[in-house]
Structures are given as structure tokens and as C-alpha cells.
Amino acid sequence: MTGRQLDLFPADAGVQPGVPLRAPEIPLIPAPPAILPLRPDALPAGTRWREVALDAQTLGFLLRRSRRKSIGLVIRDDGLLVQAPAWSTLPQIDQVVRDKAGWILRKLEERAERLQLLALQATQWRAGGAIPYLGVRIELALDGTRAVRYAGDADAPRPGDILSLPLPEDADADRIRDSAGAWLQQRARIDFGRRLDRFLAAAGQSLEGWGLSSATGRWGSCTSDRRIRLNWRLIHFQPPLIDYVVAHEVAHLRVMNHGPAFWRELERLQPGFKAARDTLAQHSPDSLPLI
Numbered sequence: 001m002t003g004r005q006l007d008l009f010p011a012d013a014g015v016q017p018g019v020p021l022r023a024p025e026i027p028l029i030p031a032p033p034a035i036l037p038l039r040p041d042a043l044p045a046g047t048r049w050r051e052v053a054l055d056a057q058t059l060g061f062l063l064r065r066s067r068r069k070s071i072g073l074v075i076r077d078d079g080l081l082v083q084a085p086a087w088s089t090l091p092q093i094d095q096v097v098r099d100k101a102g103w104i105l106r107k108l109e110e111r112a113e114r115l116q117l118l119a120l121q122a123t124q125w126r127a128g129g130a131i132p133y134l135g136v137r138i139e140l141a142l143d144g145t146r147a148v149r150y151a152g153d154a155d156a157p158r159p160g161d162i163l164s165l166p167l168p169e170d171a172d173a174d175r176i177r178d179s180a181g182a183w184l185q186q187r188a189r190i191d192f193g194r195r196l197d198r199f200l201a202a203a204g205q206s207l208e209g210w211g212l213s214s215a216t217g218r219w220g221s222c223t224s225d226r227r228i229r230l231n232w233r234l235i236h237f238q239p240p241l242i243d244y245v246v247a248h249e250v251a252h253l254r255v256m257n258h259g260p261a262f263w264r265e266l267e268r269l270q271p272g273f274k275a276a277r278d279t280l281a282q283h284s285p286d287s288l289p290l291i
């Protein structure tokens with residue numbers, strides 16, 4: 001195993017035996033906000049989800065058939081909505097999206113900046129403050145008499161669910177952040193563990209062990225001695241993004257580089273992973289409004 005991987009990494013030929021190799025990290029592009037919308041869990045009535053490959057990205061959008069005479073594009077908070085007459089074909093619609101890609105990406109960027117500003121303003125370490133959790137914004141409450149408590153289904157959170165922390169009402173921001181962070185890490189351990197089990201089973205692979213990391217600049221890592229680390233801050237994101245990182249590291253158990261065989265394995269584990277990859281590439285663990 002190690003010998004084969006050394007062959008894949010000629011530059012690492014001097015690595016001593018027994019020192020685990022690390023797969024290349026998931027590349028990070030710091031700073032700009034994620035502009036590409038992901039498929040919503042529930043599509044607005046009368047719409048379907050469609051994806052078009054652009055030069056450097058995959059653009060997902062909502063498609064609605066209407067009585068209009070031409071194909072129209074609208075940027076909304078939930079992303080791009082394409083309204084198209086019943087007679088237009090999918091290739092025609094895709095072509096319009098490609099032709100207008102420059103305008104669409106610019107407008108999506110403006111929308112993302114607006115939403116991110118709102119999110120940052122909303123992330124406040126106080127009762128009633130909001131934090132992103134599995135892609136939705138949940139609210140903090142302070143409750144000095146109880147253990148930490150989540151009002152809702154922590155596995156399938158809904159916007160506005162309340163996380164009650166066992167802190168006095170006058171607790172300062174640091175204590176609130178620590179308490180919420182401990183809960184988020186506990187949830188990350190449970191959530192990521194399940195996703196790992198699922199992808200390991202699909203890949204027919206096993207692990208020596210895994211753990212959470214809080215590495216800056218890195219979402220996940222995998223070493224040749226079959227250990228995976230996942231950045232606990234992923235728990236803020238929508239499930240497809242978490243799945244992408246988990247599936248990515250599991251795919252490295254079979255292929256330690258980022259060659260064609262690796263992407264084939266990843267496509268097998270997470271079909272359509274590109275939209276999640278493109279969105280994640282625009283986040284950095286350091287850019288999160290948290291902890």
C-alpha cells in the first residue's frame with residue numbers, strides 16, 4: 001500500500017517508511033462569499049432543479065414553466081429562477097443560461113454579499129442571536145436552570161429552532177460562544193460519524209480512526225494509515241457540503257492523489273458532487289462567523 005502510494009508521489013520518495021503520507025488537501029480559495037446556490041431541500045411550487053456546467057463552475061437554478069413568450073431570468077434570495085415558455089427545450093434553456101452567465105454570476109455575487117452581511121449581523125453571542133447549523137439559522141436562548149437542550153430535531157433542523165444553553169441570562173459573549181461551540185462539536189461528532197459510516201460502506205473501505213479538527217485552512221485530511229480528520233466547522237453547512245468533504249476523504253482511502261481515478265471514485269460515492277465542491281471552494285474555515 002505504502003509502496004504504491006510512494007510511486008504516486010515521486011516527490012515524496014525520500015519519506016521514511018512508517019511516516020503516513022497525507023493526501024492532498026481540499027483546495028481552499030479564501031474570502032469571496034459562496035455565490036452558487038445549492039439545490040434547496042424543498043423546491044418552490046411549480047419549479048424543478050437544473051444544473052448547467054459553465055467554464056469553471058456548475059450553476060444550479062430553479063426552472064419554472066410559464067405562459068411567457070420568452071425565457072426570463074430572475075435573481076432571488078434562493079438563487080436564480082429561470083422562467084421559460086412551455087415550448088422551449090432544455091438545451092435552449094441551458095444555452096440562455098450559458099449566454100447570460102456573466103450577468104448571472106455578477107448578480108449572484110451581489111446577492112451573496114448581501115446575504116452574508118445579513119448573516120454576520122445576525123451572528124451575535126446573545127440570547128436571540130442566530131448561528132448557522134446544518135445550513136439553517138437556529139436561535140440561541142439562555143436558560144440557567146437546565147442542561148443544553150435543542151427544541152426541534154437536531155438531525156433535521158428547521159430555521160428558527162431554539163438552542164437553549166445552560167447559562168445565566170447575563171452570561172458574556174465568550175461563555176455563550178464556548179457553550180454553543182461545545183454543542184456544535186458534539187453534534188459534529190455524531191453527524192459526521194454517520195456520514196462516514198455511510199460512505200465507508202458504499203466504498204467498501206474501513207478506517208483506523210477518525211477525529212474532528214479545527215485546522216485553519218483545511219476542511220479534511222486523510223493519511224495513508226487510514227485516518228481521517230474532519231473540520232468540525234463543517235457542521236455549519238448544508239448537508240451536501242459536509243457529504244462532499246466526507247466522501248472526498250473516503251475516496252482518498254482508495255486513491256491518494258487527485259487524478260482521474262480519484263474523481264471517478266468520488267462521483268461513484270457522491271454523484272453530482274461538483275456543485276457542492278464549487279460552493280465549498282468559495283468558503284474558508286477562517287471566514288466563518290464563529291469561534
Ligand SMILES: [Zn+2]
Pocket residue numbers: 023024025026248252258
Ligand atoms: Zn483531496
